Amino acid sequence: MHEMSIALAVVGQVETAARAVAGEDADPPGARSVTLRVGELAGVVPDSLRFCFELACADTLLAGAELRTEHVPGAARCEPCGADWATGLPPDLCCPRCGGGASELTAGRELEIAEVRWSRPACTAPSMED
Template structure:
């Protein structure tokens, strides 16, 4: 189950960033999860909870942000949702996709943490997608 190694890597990166910022509690982690990333969301959530135990992320919520798979055709410049299983041939001209535009993402998009559990959480952006 590669979801455990993904969850562990996310927890390690967030814990390091939280430590560097002096945060004592992480309350949530937003994670971009591409449709084509090969990740089972329920398994990732389960593994994330296990990986958080005993860390500054204990009890943190994982907020997966789904990113649909999209491809682009070179000859006609059309962009389309590829779906699952992915349809990588242009629906307009039938040419194979030149580029996968989105859907492979697996990255931390944001983290909420705070220093004092009695205070309201403050937002700290680790990465923001445009």
């Protein structure tokens, strides 16, 4: 289950950001919630990721934090004819206009931290938005 390695990486990145902002002598802020953008073609099961995230947060600055996910639908573009379409699942990579193969996946492979909400309102930690 690679969702656990993803959850551990997210926790590590958020903890690193909190400590960097707090400085060496300050108490770093905890996180109330973390929002991830998850593409439908990323091969991630959001429910499994939530379960793993809860386990990964134990005894960290993120203990008790909520994981929120934003679904990003898959999309493709055909270079020869310029058509754009939703790929769906399983992904349809043939152009609906000209029948050619998808030249470029334009969305749906995302797996990124979109936002962190910190436990202290006055915290100066970055929001970690795109």
